[in-house]
Amino acid sequence: MEEQESPAPEEAPASGLAVFEAALPGLPLSPGVYRMLDGKGDVLYVGKARAIRRRVAQYTQLSRLPERLRRMVFETRRIEVITTASEAEALLLEANLIKRLRPRFNIVLRDDKSYPWLMVSDDHPFPQIAKHRGERRKGASYYGPFASVWAVNQTITALQRVFLLRTCRDTVFDSRDRPCLLHQIKRCSAPCVGRIGREEYAALVAEAKQFLAGETPSIQKRLAAEMEQAAAALEFERAAALRDRIRGLTHVQGSSRVNLEGVGDADVVALHMAAGQSCVQVFFFRGGRNNGNRPYFLTHSRTDIAPEEVMASFLAQLYDELPPPPLVLTSHEPPEAALIAEALSLKAGRRVELHRPQRGEKRAVVEHAETNAREALERRLAESTAQAALLEGVARVFDLPEAPSRVEVYDNSHIMGTSAYGAMIVAGPQGFVKSAYRKFAIREAKPGDDFAMLREVLTRRFERALKEDPARQGENWPDLVLIDGGAGQLSAARAVLEEMGLEDIPLVAIAKGPDRDAGREWFHMAGRAPFQLPPRDPVLYHLQRLRDEAHRFVIGAHRAGRARRLTTSELDDIPGVGPAVKRRLLNHFGSARGVRQAGESDLANCPGIGPALARRIHQHFHPGAGQAT
Numbered sequence: 001m002e003e004q005e006s007p008a009p010e011e012a013p014a015s016g017l018a019v020f021e022a023a024l025p026g027l028p029l030s031p032g033v034y035r036m037l038d039g040k041g042d043v044l045y046v047g048k049a050r051a052i053r054r055r056v057a058q059y060t061q062l063s064r065l066p067e068r069l070r071r072m073v074f075e076t077r078r079i080e081v082i083t084t085a086s087e088a089e090a091l092l093l094e095a096n097l098i099k100r101l102r103p104r105f106n107i108v109l110r111d112d113k114s115y116p117w118l119m120v121s122d123d124h125p126f127p128q129i130a131k132h133r134g135e136r137r138k139g140a141s142y143y144g145p146f147a148s149v150w151a152v153n154q155t156i157t158a159l160q161r162v163f164l165l166r167t168c169r170d171t172v173f174d175s176r177d178r179p180c181l182l183h184q185i186k187r188c189s190a191p192c193v194g195r196i197g198r199e200e201y202a203a204l205v206a207e208a209k210q211f212l213a214g215e216t217p218s219i220q221k222r223l224a225a226e227m228e229q230a231a232a233a234l235e236f237e238r239a240a241a242l243r244d245r246i247r248g249l250t251h252v253q254g255s256s257r258v259n260l261e262g263v264g265d266a267d268v269v270a271l272h273m274a275a276g277q278s279c280v281q282v283f284f285f286r287g288g289r290n291n292g293n294r295p296y297f298l299t300h301s302r303t304d305i306a307p308e309e310v311m312a313s314f315l316a317q318l319y320d321e322l323p324p325p326p327l328v329l330t331s332h333e334p335p336e337a338a339l340i341a342e343a344l345s346l347k348a349g350r351r352v353e354l355h356r357p358q359r360g361e362k363r364a365v366v367e368h369a370e371t372n373a374r375e376a377l378e379r380r381l382a383e384s385t386a387q388a389a390l391l392e393g394v395a396r397v398f399d400l401p402e403a404p405s406r407v408e409v410y411d412n413s414h415i416m417g418t419s420a421y422g423a424m425i426v427a428g429p430q431g432f433v434k435s436a437y438r439k440f441a442i443r444e445a446k447p448g449d450d451f452a453m454l455r456e457v458l459t460r461r462f463e464r465a466l467k468e469d470p471a472r473q474g475e476n477w478p479d480l481v482l483i484d485g486g487a488g489q490l491s492a493a494r495a496v497l498e499e500m501g502l503e504d505i506p507l508v509a510i511a512k513g514p515d516r517d518a519g520r521e522w523f524h525m526a527g528r529a530p531f532q533l534p535p536r537d538p539v540l541y542h543l544q545r546l547r548d549e550a551h552r553f554v555i556g557a558h559r560a561g562r563a564r565r566l567t568t569s570e571l572d573d574i575p576g577v578g579p580a581v582k583r584r585l586l587n588h589f590g591s592a593r594g595v596r597q598a599g600e601s602d603l604a605n606c607p608g609i610g611p612a613l614a615r616r617i618h619q620h621f622h623p624g625a626g627q628a629t
Contacts, residue, residue, distance in 0.1 A: 016076035020060050023079045027053040031090045032083035033097060036076040036105075040473075044072055045105040046097045048090035052081050066304075072105045088343040095316035107278075107300040107313040110435075115145035115322060116152045118212070120205065125198055126173070126191040127205050129156055129165045143212045145322060147284055147292030155212075155291075157187075162245050163208040164189035164196075186244060214264050214287030263327060263362075264288055269315065270331040270369035271307050272377050278307075279377035280314050281369045286325070293369070295376040307332045315340055315354075324352045329362055331370050380430075387429055393539035394480065398508055398525065404479035405429060409550040410493075411484040412442075412453045413557070420445070422457035423554035426478075427546055436476075439557040451492040454483065458496040466500065478505060484547055486511035490524045510547050571595060574620045576613060584608045585617075596621045 027034075029051045036045045049055030059065065059073050084090045102108050119132040123139030131152045136142055146152045159165050166173065166188050168180070173192045182188035189196040189204065196204075207219055223246050230239035268283040278298040284291040298314060312334030324344040333356040334340055344352040357363040391403040407427045414420035420442035426433040440460060445452035465476060481497075483489050490509035497503050509524040521544070522530045533540040571582045571592050588606040589595045595603070595617070603614035 016072075016074045017060060017062065019076050019079060020056060020073065024053060024057055024060070027056055027079075027081060028083055029053050030083045031085070031087045032081055033090050033093050034082075035080045035097070035101075035103075036072065037078040037080065038075050039077045041078075043097075043101045043103045044075055045103050046094055046101065048087065048094040050087045050090075052083070068105065087339060088346050091316055091339060091343040092320070092347060095313075095320045098313070099317050099320050107298055107305070107310055109296055109298055109314060109317040115147075116149050117142045117144035117146065118152055118155055119143075120209065121170075124170060126166060126201050128170065128173070129159050129167055129208070131156070141209065144286065144291060145284060147282070147294040151292030155289075159208050159211070160187040162211070163204045164245075165204060165208055166191060168192070186241075212287050214289065265325040266327040266329060267325050268329045268365050268369045269311070269318075270366055270373050271311050271314070272370060272373035273307055273310065274374075274377055275381055277377060277381065278310050279373045279380065280311075281373035281376060282318070283365070283369050293372060295373065297377075297380060308334050312336065312340060316343070319344055319347060324348050326350065326352060328352065328354050329366055330354060330356050331366050331373075332356065383431065384429060387431060390539060390542045391429060393537075394542065397523075397533065397539055398480065398506060400480065400506055402479075403429075404506075406433075406475070406478050407480045407482065407546065408478040409482040409484075409546045410454065410457060411547070411550040411554045412450060412457070413551075413554040414442075414448060414453075420448075420453060421554055421557040422453055423550060423557055424457070424461060425546070425550045425553050427549075432549060437553060439554070450485065451488060454485070454489055454492050455496050458493055459500075462497070462500055462502060480506045480508065482543070482546060482550075483507070483509050484550065485509045486522070487524050487530070490526070494526060510543065574617055576616060581608065581613070 031048075031050050032052045033046060033048050034052055034056055035043050038044055047055065056079065059069065062070055062073065065073070082093065084093060098106050098108060102110070114133045117132045117136075119130050120141045120143075121128045121130070121139065122141055131149060132140075132142065144152070146155070156167060160167065160182065164187070167182070168176075176192040179190040179193055179195060180188070183190040183195065189201060191198075191201050207222075211219055223242055227239050227242035227246065230236075230242060263285060264287060266285045268285070270281050272279050272281075278300065280296045280298065281293055282296065283293040296314070296318075298310060300310070311330060311332045315328070315330075315334060324347060326348075328344070334354070337354050341352055341354045344354075355362075357366055388403065391405075391407075394400070394407070395403045405428050409425050409427070410422065412420070412422045422440040422442060424438045424440075426436035438461070440457045442453050442456060445456040468474075469476065481493070483493050486509055490507065493507055493509070494503070497505055497507065507526065511522040511524060511530075512520075520532065520535070521540070522532055524530050533543075571577055571585060577585070584607060585595045585603075586592070589598055598618075600614050600618040603609055603617050604611050606614075609617075
């Protein structure tokens with residue numbers, strides 16, 4: 001790939017059209033991706049093209065462009081391009097840049113959640129099954145993706161009931177001396193205490209992998225044959241165990257209301273649009289089983305956009321990080337479907353087919369997904385209407401010029417002056433914006449001094465905001481700031497904002513009522529006497545919910561920080577002492593204090609600690625020991 005910018009004209013252009021006209025002669029005719037940037041350097045739009053110069057030239061014909069694109073052209077101040085080897089590669093790169101940059105004029109899939117997978121740890125004599133998120137590691141097999149953690153848990157429960165595989169961590173496995181409760185309720189074969197041999201357990205793991213690959217009928221027939229043989233040999237206990245496994249397998253097969261017979265791995269993607277918004281429902285089928293479904297809500301600046309165009313943009317972004325299955329069933333056929341299939345095949349390393357079924361079982365599954373998409377969008381629109389009414393009520397209570405689109409709520413937490421944290425949560429017309437949440441480890445303020453902690457948090461938050469957007473033209477500026485506290489916290493917060501020239505940001509402090517009773521809160525604002533809201537006012541409930549969410553988030557940050565502090569010790573500061581060495585030292589000496597007080601010879605006698613490492617550990621605690629005086 002090769003990246004280049006449009007040549008800058010000698011004088012600043014009067015409009016974006018001049019930028020396009022000046023850039024065209026230097027643009028390549030090869031495939032690639034182009035980015036349009038405004039005067040601040042923010043990306044307005046990302047597009048792909050088979051021939052970049054010809055595609056960009058179309059934007060100079062303003063009379064043929066819709067109003068949305070004309071506005072984009074006039075805001076453009078720079079054009080950047082990246083060439084690729086093919087149009088399929090350009091499509092993949094375009095999807096990656098759209099998800100990462102979130103341009104205002106593109107259709108954007110806003111989904112920050114990672115997908116859960118099911119992992120089988122193949123590098124252990126008795127493999128474990130577990131949920132997994134994040135990067136994959138060697139020595140493990142992965143199955144998925146799943147739409148939710150709930151869907152993974154259902155599959156793990158099935159694997160426990162049918163194949164009796166362990167779910168405990170290796171450290172727990174190594175320390176057991178008797179079977180756990182899962183063995184007693186027939187959910188585990190108890191390999192930790194030798195109730196099953198390695199070969200027999202490996203056979204169960206192999207069957208589980210066959211089940212995950214969709215070979216359920218063959219497994220069921222084999223179990224049935226083994227049960228009959230056991231019964232004929234009068235091995236009734238073994239026959240009963242096999243019967244329970246068959247029942248569990250039957251239960252798993254009948255538990256999913258939506259199945260796709262005759263198809264191993266496939267995704268069903270259905271779109272519904274209403275009121276200028278879009279919802280896409282995706283059902284994940286792997287090994288013929290339904291791994292759950294997930295709704296996605298797209299943002300786009302056009303109300304007249306065609307559903308086929310939305311589908312095309314969504315598919316490219318969905319599979320930016322997700323491996324595409326061999327078959328993708330869609331409710332709408334995207335334009336350039338062949339190109340999208342080619343790009344997904346390039347990404348997957350095998351053939352990927354896009355198909356819009358017209359009849360039969362596949363069409364029925366797509367229609368079911370469309371119904372789910374419609375219902376999810378209807379719920380979202382109803383929630384948005386209720387949320388808008390609440391925000392209008394907030395504006396009325398606090399004398400704001402209009403309903404706030406971004407409300408920031410701040411809270412602090414500490415215990416006995418330690419592990420002090422501040423936190424900010426954000427809410428808007430769509431509810432809580434969790435991707436905008438921030439936590440602040442208190443660095444300078446004395447823990448326990450609530451005023452100083454609040455000042456530090458607000459200072460760090462708004463100093464960064466001013467540095468990134470001094471003109472305050474972005475979307476990350478609050479229309480209302482709520483802080484947990486009373487008049488003192490209000491004064492401290494006002495001083496910070498006034499010092500930064502941000503005194504125009506509305507500021508409200510929420511103080512708990514007598515005996516900390518919910519519903520009797522006092523609200524403090526500059527220039528107004530403290531006031532309360534009627535106990536059953538919906539706006540009061542909304543404000544309480546915002547405050548409670550901030551409190552929940554900061555408590556979580558505080559507990560996580562305290563847990564990290566409790567699990568660290570002075571041994572962590574010794575070069576060359578990793579988790580394994582640390583564990584040996586603590587097991588041998590009982591505590592970090594015992595390690596500190598041990599002599600060099602005692603350290604060397606610890607299993608796994610040689611003379612060189614013993615000397616290094618001893619010198620860490622006794623820097624002057626052994627040196628000539």
